[in-house]
Amino acid sequence: MNDKNICADPCPIARCLAFLGDTWSLLILRDAHFGLTRFDQFRKSLGIAPTILTRRLATLTEEGMLEKRLYSERPPREEYVLTAAGRDFLPVLVMIGAWGHQYRGEGLLVRIQDVKTGEDIKPVAIDAVTGAKIGTRPLRFVLPDGN
Amino acid sequence: MNDKNICADPCPIARCLAFLGDTWSLLILRDAHFGLTRFDQFRKSLGIAPTILTRRLATLTEEGMLEKRLYSERPPREEYVLTAAGRDFLPVLVMIGAWGHQYRGEGLLVRIQDVKTGEDIKPVAIDAVTGAKIGTRPLRFVLPDGN
DNA sequence: AACATTACTTTCAAAATGATAGTAACACTT
DNA sequence: AAGTGTTACTATCATTTTGAAAGTAATGTT
Numbered sequence: 001m002n003d004k005n006i007c008a009d010p011c012p013i014a015r016c017l018a019f020l021g022d023t024w025s026l027l028i029l030r031d032a033h034f035g036l037t038r039f040d041q042f043r044k045s046l047g048i049a050p051t052i053l054t055r056r057l058a059t060l061t062e063e064g065m066l067e068k069r070l071y072s073e074r075p076p077r078e079e080y081v082l083t084a085a086g087r088d089f090l091p092v093l094v095m096i097g098a099w100g101h102q103y104r105g106e107g108l109l110v111r112i113q114d115v116k117t118g119e120d121i122k123p124v125a126i127d128a129v130t131g132a133k134i135g136t137r138p139l140r141f142v143l144p145d146g147n
Numbered sequence: 148m149n150d151k152n153i154c155a156d157p158c159p160i161a162r163c164l165a166f167l168g169d170t171w172s173l174l175i176l177r178d179a180h181f182g183l184t185r186f187d188q189f190r191k192s193l194g195i196a197p198t199i200l201t202r203r204l205a206t207l208t209e210e211g212m213l214e215k216r217l218y219s220e221r222p223p224r225e226e227y228v229l230t231a232a233g234r235d236f237l238p239v240l241v242m243i244g245a246w247g248h249q250y251r252g253e254g255l256l257v258r259i260q261d262v263k264t265g266e267d268i269k270p271v272a273i274d275a276v277t278g279a280k281i282g283t284r285p286l287r288f289v290l291p292d293g294n
Numbered sequence: 295a296a297c298a299t300t301a302c303t304t305t306c307a308a309a310a311t312g313a314t315a316g317t318a319a320c321a322c323t324t
Numbered sequence: 325a326a327g328t329g330t331t332a333c334t335a336t337c338a339t340t341t342t343g344a345a346a347g348t349a350a351t352g353t354t
Contacts, residue, residue: 011257012247013177013240020243021170030160034288039332049312054333064250075320077331085250091272091281092246093160095239096167100159103211103232108291110158114277115285122275125238127268130261134238134270138262141181144255186301196343201302222351224300 010144019063024048024056029065029086030093037079065089091123098123157291166210171195171203176212177240179233184226212236238270245270 019025024046031045043053057080060066065086068078094112101109111120125134166172171193178192190200204227207213212233215225241259248256258267272281 010255011177012244012251013257014174014247015251016243016247017170017173021168021173023164023168026164026168027161030158040330043332049314050333051335052310052312072331075318075331077320087282088249089246090286092239092242094281095242095272096163097159099236099239100161100163102235104159104162108157110160110291111289113287113289114274114279115287117277119276120289121277121281121286123272123281124275125242125270125272127261128271129266129269130264132261134241134268135234139237139268140260140262142258142260142267144257187299190301196345197302198304199341199343219300222300222349224351 019059022056024052025060026093026096028053028056028060029082029089032066032080032082032086033090033093037081039080042080060086091125094121094123095125166206169203171199172207173240173243175200175203175207176229176233176236179213179227179229180237180240184228186227189227207233238272241268241270242272 027046028042031042036042036045039050039053039057042048042057043050046053048056057066061068061080064083066080067083069081071077071079097110097112112123113120126132127134127137130137174193175189178189183189183192186197186200186204189195189204190197193200195203204213208215208227211230213227214230216228218224218226244257244259248258259270260267273279274281274284277284
């Protein structure tokens with residue numbers, strides 16, 4: 001093991017943390033997946049200051065997670081809807097939730113159910129190549145220069 | 148769809164974001180999974196100010212993601228190693244990485260390989276109950292009060 | 295004795311946060 | 325037509341957080 005810098009540009013984790021490593025942004029994305037789309041819905045759900053919400057929604061829009069959509073011409077009103085990138089972020093939120101459920105699970109919790117079965121989901125990350133659960137087989141980070 | 152508050156205490160996502168929604172903390176956890184354990188390794192890898200690193204390592208230790216371990220008695224030297232909770236956080240990092248690879252993947256990237264097969268992993272989140280990939284079937288957030 | 299290493303702490307200016315209040319554009323109600 | 329409500333913000337400003345630079349403490353190495 002060394003202490004080579006794997007922080008900067010090349011790491012895909014670092015890259016998306018640039019905007020993602022912010023609590024509000026993640027909670028906005030969570031609420032968007034929950035079905036919220038409007039400024040005041042986010043504001044009330046999160047108890048966030050409007051200043052911050054404006055900024056976060058703008059960033060998430062610039063980053064391509066949300067897009068603005070006009071839902072009323074008169075008066076002009078816009079809502080924020082998830083893009084494909086935003087929708088594909090759901091597995092991340094779900095895995096965070098699974099970890100939180102296991103390690104921060106005291107008290108009543110929000111659960112995520114499969115609509116058809118009506119059962120709580122049990123999210124697991126697997127490697128599609130080997131079919132093994134992530135964490136059960138040794139993994140290795142490989143730097144772009146070959147390591 | 149409503150705008151009920153799902154932010155506060157009961158949501159497992161919100162709960163772990165309390166400390167997790169911080170870029171540095173996530174990068175420290177990433178580096179810890181990469182194999183780093185020591186203050187100066189993290190500092191050099193991340194280019195983080197020592198002030199901040201001290202604070203983040205303390206928080207991660209308090210939160211039970213890392214624990215301090217004495218690796219030299221004279222001089223007294225401590226390193227930070229992942230706890231079970233910290234190790235179980237790997238799937239989250241891996242899913243973040245997978246998303247980042249897909250949507251922020253320009254240029255050379257750090258990859259994660261399975262040590263035995265030598266191949267890059269293809270992380271997918273599935274619901275262990277139905278076996279379906281997360282995102283392919285409709286899901287529903289259920290609030291503690293029954294919704 | 296002098297220098298190096300490791301794991302920090304101190305100081306302080308700059309940036310980010312967030313509470314409160316205000317605004318703009320319109321619709322709706324009396 | 326005047327007043328009230330709704331939605332999506334912006335402005336102001338005190339507090340908090342961040343992070344760069346330098347310093348410190350305990351010890352090992354030459």
